Amino acid sequence: MDFGGTSLTAVRIRALIRTDLARDVDLLDILDFPTPTALAPVVTAAPNWTE
Secondary structure (H helix, E strand, O other): OOOOHHHHHHHHHHHHHHHHHOEOOOHHHHHHOOOHHHHHHHHHHOOEOOO
């Protein structure tokens, strides 16, 4: 994985999904499905996230 702007953005998106939607999405899924439309089913199917 390249640690450039794209992967840093993916980390931020993952954090937002966890805090706002309480779902645990893998970082690679965020990179593989880069649009909201493509990512939506992945987020829906993701397990609940708890600390």
